[in-house]
Amino acid sequence: ASTPLTVIKGDGIGPDIVDAALKVIDALDVDFDYDYVEVGQAALDAGETDPLPQQAIDSIERTGLVLKGPVTTPVGQGYRSVNVAMRKHFDLYANVRPTLSLPGTKSRYDNLDIITVRENTGGMYSGQGQTVSEDGNRAEALSVITRSESEHILRFAFEMARARGRKKVTLAHKANIMKSTSGLFLKVGREIAEEYDDLEYEEVIVDACAMKLVMAPEKFDVIVTTNLFGDIISDLCAGLIGGLGLAPGANIGDDCAMFEAVHGSAPDIAGQNIANPTSVILATALMLDHLDLDDQAERIRQAVRGAMADGDRTTPDIGGEGSTQGFADAIIERL
Ligand code: NAI
Ligand code: MG
Structure with a gap:
C-alpha cells in the first residue's frame, strides 16, 4: 500500500x-x-x-x-x-537538525556530526503576550516554558541519543540571566540526565556554546536547547558544514x-x-x-x-x- x-x-x-x-x-x-x-x-x-x-x-x-x-x-x-x-x-515538539559534513564544500571542517534538538513549540516563540504600546515605544512578549514541555523534549533528546549510539548530550541554556524560564529547563535537564548514566552530559551557557561551536565544533555530539536558542545554534551549525543549502x-x-x-x-x-x-x-x-x-x-x-x-x-x-x-x-x- x-x-x-x-x-x-x-x-x-x-x-x-x-x-x-x-x-x-x-x-x-x-x-x-x-x-x-x-x-x-x-x-x-x-x-x-x-x-x-x-x-x-x-x-x-x-x-x-x-x-x-x-x-x-x-x-x-x-x-x-x-x-x-x-x-x-x-x-x-521536537525539531531535530543534523549537521553532517559533506564532501565538496568550502567548509573548514570535514568531520562534523552534530544533532541539534530544539524545543519547537514554546519559549520565546510561543507567540503569547505580544503587544506594542499605543505610542509604539514599548514592546512586550511573553516567554513560557513548562515542566512538561521541557521533560518531553529533554527525554526525546536523551532517548534519541541512546537509540543512535551517541556519546554525549550538551544542554545549552541561559539560566544565569533568564533564571525562571531557562532555569526551569536546566533543572529538568539535570533530573533527566541522571536517568541516562550511559551518556555523557554537559551544560553550557548558550553564548559560550556559540563560540565553542565555531572554535571546536568536533567536540559536540547532541545539543538540546530551547526554541529561540535552537533556531540560532542550528543555523550556526549549518554554516559550519557549508551553508543553509545543506541542512535538513x-x-x-x-x-x-x-x-x-x-x-x-x-x-x-x-x-x-x-x-x-x-x-x-x-x-x-x-x-x-x-x-x-x-x-x-x-x-x-x-x-x-x-x-x-x-x-x-x-x-x-x-x-x-x-x-x-x-x-x-x-x-x-x-x-
Ligand atoms: P533564508 O534561509 O531564506 O535565506 C538566508 C540566505 O541563505 C539567503 O542569502 C539565501 O539565498 C540563502 N539560502 C537559503 N536557502 C538556500 C538554498 N537552498 N540554496 C542556496 N542558498 C540558500 O532566510 P531569510 O532570507 O531570513 O528568510 C526568507 C523567508 O523565509 C522569511 O519570510 C522567513 O520568515 C522564511 N523562513 C521560513 C522557514 C520555514 O519555512 N521553515 C525557515 C526560515 C525562514
Ligand atoms: Mg530558523
Missing part, C-alpha cells in the same frame, strides 16, 4: 527544491500517495482567507506526514508565522511529523534555478528514516555525497556553477 504524504511546496525557492526532492523519491522503490496543499502566501494568492487553511489541516491530520518547502513569513505586521502555527497545532530538519510530534529544510524561502535567489536542493532532499532521507526505510534513506545520502564529491554540477552557494534541477539530476543518476 502507498503511504499518504502531504506535500507543501511553499514560497520562493520552495516549489523548485520540493519538485527536485519529489523526483528523487520517485526514483526510489517507495510508494507515496501525494496530497498537495498550500499554506501561507501561496494559499492567500489562491483565494484562501486564512494562511493555514482548513484543507491543509485536514490533510495533515489524515496523513500525519508532511514534506514541506519553506514558507515566507511577513516581518512585523501581517499574519503570525504559519511555520510556528503548524508546529503548535500538530504539537511537533525534522519536526517530530507523537502523531505527526513534518520534514523540511532548515532555511527559508530565499527571496534573493527565487526563480533563478540556482537554489541548492540538497537540504530538502536530505530532509526526505530523514523522512524515510522516520518510516524505518533505512536502506532507501541511506541510498539518498550516498547519492548526495557522491554528487557533492564529484562537484561537477553543484550550485553556486557552495561554489559550483550548476542549477537546482541539474544537481537533483546528478543525485538521481547515482541512485
Whole structure:
C-alpha cells in the first residue's frame, strides 16, 4: 500500500527544491500517495482567507506526514508565522537538525556530526503576550516554558541519543540571566540526565556554546536547547558544514511529523534555478528514516555525497556553477 504524504511546496525557492526532492523519491522503490496543499502566501494568492487553511489541516491530520518547502513569513505586521502555527497545532515538539559534513564544500571542517534538538513549540516563540504600546515605544512578549514541555523534549533528546549510539548530550541554556524560564529547563535537564548514566552530559551557557561551536565544533555530539536558542545554534551549525543549502530538519510530534529544510524561502535567489536542493532532499532521507526505510534513506545520502564529491554540477552557494534541477539530476543518476 502507498503511504499518504502531504506535500507543501511553499514560497520562493520552495516549489523548485520540493519538485527536485519529489523526483528523487520517485526514483526510489517507495510508494507515496501525494496530497498537495498550500499554506501561507501561496494559499492567500489562491483565494484562501486564512494562511493555514482548513484543507491543509485536514490533510495533515489524515496523513500525519508532511514534506514541506519553506514558507515566507511577513516581518512585523501581517499574519503570525504559519511555520510556528503548524508546529503548535500538530504539537511537533521536537525539531531535530543534523549537521553532517559533506564532501565538496568550502567548509573548514570535514568531520562534523552534530544533532541539534530544539524545543519547537514554546519559549520565546510561543507567540503569547505580544503587544506594542499605543505610542509604539514599548514592546512586550511573553516567554513560557513548562515542566512538561521541557521533560518531553529533554527525554526525546536523551532517548534519541541512546537509540543512535551517541556519546554525549550538551544542554545549552541561559539560566544565569533568564533564571525562571531557562532555569526551569536546566533543572529538568539535570533530573533527566541522571536517568541516562550511559551518556555523557554537559551544560553550557548558550553564548559560550556559540563560540565553542565555531572554535571546536568536533567536540559536540547532541545539543538540546530551547526554541529561540535552537533556531540560532542550528543555523550556526549549518554554516559550519557549508551553508543553509545543506541542512535538513525534522519536526517530530507523537502523531505527526513534518520534514523540511532548515532555511527559508530565499527571496534573493527565487526563480533563478540556482537554489541548492540538497537540504530538502536530505530532509526526505530523514523522512524515510522516520518510516524505518533505512536502506532507501541511506541510498539518498550516498547519492548526495557522491554528487557533492564529484562537484561537477553543484550550485553556486557552495561554489559550483550548476542549477537546482541539474544537481537533483546528478543525485538521481547515482541512485
Ligand atoms: P533564508 O534561509 O531564506 O535565506 C538566508 C540566505 O541563505 C539567503 O542569502 C539565501 O539565498 C540563502 N539560502 C537559503 N536557502 C538556500 C538554498 N537552498 N540554496 C542556496 N542558498 C540558500 O532566510 P531569510 O532570507 O531570513 O528568510 C526568507 C523567508 O523565509 C522569511 O519570510 C522567513 O520568515 C522564511 N523562513 C521560513 C522557514 C520555514 O519555512 N521553515 C525557515 C526560515 C525562514
Ligand atoms: Mg530558523
